[in-house]
Amino acid sequence: MNLTELNKIATAMVAPGKGILAADESSGTIKKRFDAIGVESTESNRRDYREMLFRSKEAMSQYISGVILYDETIWQDAADGTPLVKLIEQSGAIPGIKVxxxxxxxxxxxxxxxxxxxxxxxxxxxxx
Incomplete structure (x- = not known):
């Protein structure tokens, strides 16, 4: 990646009025969240939850500049087969990975x- 591309990404990530969505909960952390609301922590339920977040078009396009993903999430497809990463990109946000x-x-x-x-x-x- 050249410096111009990197600068473009960095500028987009700090766009005024936007922030980074940390959707990088590990399987253990998201299980605790789901347990609190009585939802079984299956791969499909985790995918559906994340898909719901990323399909919130108005919120994603207006307020989110980037999304930190967990390893499981970066490989997942939405229920209709669209890669979750593609949903993030379609909103104008930049997908990333938990390091x-x-x-x-x-x-x-x-x-x-x-x-x-x-x-x-x-x-x-x-x-x-």
Whole structure:
């Protein structure tokens, strides 16, 4: 990617009046949200929830400049077969990916967590 393209993306991401939608909940985090409202955390229910967000055309086009996605989400298709990434792009927002893979306990430091997955980011980016 050249500097002009990168500058264009950066400028779009900070457009006045718009923000970034963090739709990067891990399967565990979204399960907690769904449990609270009595919804089973299946792949199809998670997809339907995310599709509902991304098909909110007015909100997406007017207020969202970019969307951070979880690994599962970046590969999912909407119920009609449209890739969720395509729905985001059609709204004018820029899809992105969560760069880490969550946290885990830090050895010998009770109660402390450390971010994991950054060591595999270069390989993951090739897939995306």
């Amino acid at each position: 880490d893979e969550g946290t885990q306990a830090l050895p010998m430091c009770p109660g402390e967590l450390v971010t994991v997955g950054l060591d595999k980011l270069a390989e993951r980016l090739k897939k995306y």
